[in-house]
Amino acid sequence: xxxxxxxxxxxxxxxxxxxGNPRFPLFDSLRALAALSVVLFHVGEIGGGNRGxxxxxxxxxxxxxxxxxxxxxxxxxxxxFANAALGGRRRPxxxxxxxxxVLRIIPAYWVALTALGVAFGWSEIFGADFWRYYGLNQIYTxxxxxGGMGVAWTLCIxxxxxxxxxxxxxxxxxxxxxxxxxxxxxxxxxxxxVLGIASGVARALIGEAHGYAFPTAMLPGTFLWFVPGMLLxxxxxxxxxxxxxxxxxxxxxxxxxxxxxxxxxxFGELALCWDRNAPRWLGDDLVTPLLTFTLLLPAVAGPAVxxxxxxxxxxxxxxxxLLWLGMISYGIYLYHATxxxxxxxxxxxxxxxxxxxxxxxxxxxxAAAIAGAGSWYVVEQPALRRKxxxxxxxxxxxxVAPAAESVRAGG
Numbered sequence: 173x174x175x176x177x178x179x180x181x182x183x184x185x186x187x188x189x190x191x192g193n194p195r196f197p198l199f200d201s202l203r204a205l206a207a208l209s210v211v212l213f214h215v216g217e218i219g220g221g222n223r224g225x226x227x228x229x230x231x232x233x234x235x236x237x238x239x240x241x242x243x244x245x246x247x248x249x250x251x252x253f254a255n256a257a258l259g260g261r262r263r264p265x266x267x268x269x270x271x272x273x274v275l276r277i278i279p280a281y282w283v284a285l286t287a288l289g290v291a292f293g294w295s296e297i298f299g300a301d302f303w304r305y306y307g308l309n310q311i312y313t314x315x316x317x318x319g320g321m322g323v324a325w326t327l328c329i330x331x332x333x334x335x336x337x338x339x340x341x342x343x344x345x346x347x348x349x350x351x352x353x354x355x356x357x358x359x360x361x362x363x364x365x366v367l368g369i370a371s372g373v374a375r376a377l378i379g380e381a382h383g384y385a386f387p388t389a390m391l392p393g394t395f396l397w398f399v400p401g402m403l404l405x406x407x408x409x410x411x412x413x414x415x416x417x418x419x420x421x422x423x424x425x426x427x428x429x430x431x432x433x434x435x436x437x438x439f440g441e442l443a444l445c446w447d448r449n450a451p452r453w454l455g456d457d458l459v460t461p462l463l464t465f466t467l468l469l470p471a472v473a474g475p476a477v478x479x480x481x482x483x484x485x486x487x488x489x490x491x492x493x494l495l496w497l498g499m500i501s502y503g504i505y506l507y508h509a510t511x512x513x514x515x516x517x518x519x520x521x522x523x524x525x526x527x528x529x530x531x532x533x534x535x536x537x538x539a540a541a542i543a544g545a546g547s548w549y550v551v552e553q554p555a556l557r558r559k560x561x562x563x564x565x566x567x568x569x570x571x572v573a574p575a576a577e578s579v580r581a582g583g
Contacts, residue, residue, distance in 0.1 A: 186556040190264045190272075193252045198471035200498030201489040202244055205467075207501035207544075209237030210323075211508045211537055218509075218516050219532045229446040233439060233455075236463060238326055239397040241505075243464040245330060246401025247408075247472070253341035254409045258353050263345070266338045272559055273334045277327060277502070279555040280547050282306060284506040285321055292510065294320055311389055323509050325389050332391040333398055353415040360406055368399035372457030396457060400465035408472050428470030428483045438463035503547025508540035515539065 188195055216231035256263040285305060289297045296319045297305040310316040311328040347363070348356035375393035410416035411423050438459050445455035470485035482490065497504070512532065515521070521531030 186553060186559075189248070190252045190268070192261070193255055196248070196471055197495070198486065198489040199244055199248060199468075200501075201491070201494035202240065202468060202471055202498065203501040204494045204497035206237040206240035206244065207497065207504045207508075208537070209234045209240065210505060211237075211512075211540055212533060213237060214509050214512055215529060215533045215536055218512055219521065219529050229443040232446045233442040236439070236442065236460060239460050239464050240467065241326065242329070242333075242394065242397040243401035243404075243468055245333065246398035247405045247468060248401070249334070249337055250341070250402045251405035251408060253337070253344075254406050255412075257341070257345055257348060258356070258409050258413055258415060263338075263341055269338060270334075275555045275558055276552075277330070280502060280506060280551045281308070281321075281324070281327060283551050284503075284547065285324070288321060288507070288510050292514075296320065317389075321506070321510070323505060329389070329391050329394050333395075336391070353410070353413070357406060357410045357416055357419070361403060364399050364403055364406070368396040368461065371396040371399075372453065375456060376451075376453035396461055397464065400461050401468060404465065404468055404472050423469070423473035425470075425473055425483055425486070428473050428485045431466040431469040431473075432485045435463050435466040438466065497541065497544075500541065500544035500548040502552065503544030504540045505544075506547065507543035508536060511539045511543060512536040 187200075213231065213234035216228070216234070252264050255261075285297060288294065296316070301310070301316050301319070304310040304313070304316050305320040305324070308324065308328045308331045310320060311325045317325070344360055347359065351359065371392060371394070375396070378393060407416070407419040407422060411420040414420075442455050442459045442463065444450070445459065470483060471489055488494070515535050516532060520535040521528045523535055524531035
């Protein structure tokens with residue numbers, strides 16, 4: 173069984189995965205939730221809401237948006253590699269993969285960095301270290317870590333993950349050799365869990381020794397946030413190809429509602445960690461991966477956009493405003509912090525006289541959405557169309573069907 177939908181834009185075509193892989197459209201809405209979470213977290217940081225008051229633990233917990241983005245990348249980018257490996261097909265070509273990644277993040281980032289740098293006088297990005305800022309490696313020296321676009325530290329980590337993922341996929345091919353598909357899945361699940369634990373331990377130890385602002389903001393200390401998405405990618409492929417009844421059972425549509433109940437409880441626990449001043453590793457290394465895994469699960473399991481079998485989480489994620497915000501979420505992420513700081517400096521929060529936080533939140537979300545839309549329609553769309561320069565025909569992506577049912581869109 174397969175389902176399809178008419179997307180509110182042509183994002184479905186431009187963001188289609190490699191040929192032969194289904195598209196998971198509800199991930200667009202997950203991007204929107206992640207972007208809104210980051211924006212509201214920074215509202216609390218800039219507006220002071222995260223430094224006191226009854227709701228400050230909730231505001232501080234909204235930093236979960238960054239791990240959500242990383243988990244989304246882990247799922248969407250690793251799934252084609254896992255799908256090819258378990259299906260006995262050729263893995264995505266590294267050059268094509270690299271081309272897609274560059275076109276997805278670099279043009280919009282360069283435009284935003286240059287425009288904001290000129291507008292706000294970021295002289296350092298045009299100096300001797302310009303190549304660090306434009307090459308997404310400013311996080312590797314203390315002198316440049318805080319320079320340029322503050323949110324770019326996560327893009328640096330993403331770029332590192334992009335570069336290492338094909339090597340990981342090739343290593344997994346050798347590890348799976350001579351094993352049955354189910355044994356190979358079990359082995360890789362165990363390996364990902366071990367790598368996630370190792371990343372968490374490294375993050376905790378380095379963080380305690382040096383503080384969390386610098387050494388932990390690199391891939392070794394954040395890989396555990398990619399692991400939930402990679403695990404879901406592996407389980408999704410195993411369920412689709414009939415390799416694992418356990419994976420198929422886990423990804424049944426009805427489990428999406430239970431998953432979001434768990435995610436909500438995990439978010440509450442994350443807030444309690446902040447409120448009780450618990451060790452940071454407890455929230456970062458234990459609660460956060462559980463939260464992101466369960467939050468993403470409904471977008472993986474079940475009919476992505478069907479009407480008759482849709483669960484509550486899928487109904488929420490299928491809302492057109494969320495899908496649209498997800499489409500422009502990259503631009504929102506790039507511009508929001510700088511715009512927010514400018515709005516705060518010019519007292520824009522006065523639009524809501526009885527609540528400074530709410531006033532800053534409303535003006536920031538609206539302004540960031542306008543900037544994000546401009547980035548999407550003016551920069552990102554034209555860049556992404558270059559993915560299809562050869563061949564000119566754009567294959568229509570399949571939409572994933574319930575994991576427990578037979579599917580046509582696979583491989």
